[in-house]
Amino acid sequence: MATNRTFTMIKPDAVSAGNTGAIIKLIEEAGFKIVALKKTQLSPERAGQFYAVHKERSFYQELCTYMSSGFIVPMILEKNNAVEDFRKLIGATDPKKAEPGTIRNLFAKSIEANAIHGSDSDENAAIEGSFFFSQLEQF
Numbered sequence: 001m002a003t004n005r006t007f008t009m010i011k012p013d014a015v016s017a018g019n020t021g022a023i024i025k026l027i028e029e030a031g032f033k034i035v036a037l038k039k040t041q042l043s044p045e046r047a048g049q050f051y052a053v054h055k056e057r058s059f060y061q062e063l064c065t066y067m068s069s070g071f072i073v074p075m076i077l078e079k080n081n082a083v084e085d086f087r088k089l090i091g092a093t094d095p096k097k098a099e100p101g102t103i104r105n106l107f108a109k110s111i112e113a114n115a116i117h118g119s120d121s122d123e124n125a126a127i128e129g130s131f132f133f134s135q136l137e138q139f
């Protein structure tokens, strides 16, 4: 199961810019099925927990402030080879380096406000999905 799933969230810059629908359309057109979806907002503390792996990085506090600044749309997605294929679909962290046609190339504002998150491994996809969704919601 885990190898066919990934976790994503549309970040505050893209939600507030009204790009949620356009981004979900690209995700579905790329063959991903939506398993779970919600609109929510993180507190700075919850954002800090989600990005705890980055707590020694210089941008950590700024990232937590940004990620709690508005609504986000977390989702669990399903597709063969989901983690790798989704990282390709969203493109590089820095939108200036993201391939044309990728979600970050099309919608990201900066290396921080980069429109969307994608899990980097099957293990993290499962952990991150469970951060936002109960077992009952992950049918």
Ligand SMILES: Nc1ncnc2c1ncn2[C@@H]1O[C@H](COP(=O)(O)OP(=O)(O)OP(=O)(O)O)[C@@H](O)[C@H]1O
Pocket (backbone or CB within 6 Å): 059, 063, 092, 093, 111, 112, 113, 114, 116, 117, 118, 119, 120
């Ligand atoms: N140099 C930076 N300055 C500011 N913010 C950054 C920087 N590098 C990364 N970030 C922010 O931290 C997030 C996590 O960084 P990471 O290196 O894990 O990138 P990623 O794996 O492409 O992104 P994500 O985990 O969100 O999919 C980035 O998506 C971005 O929002």
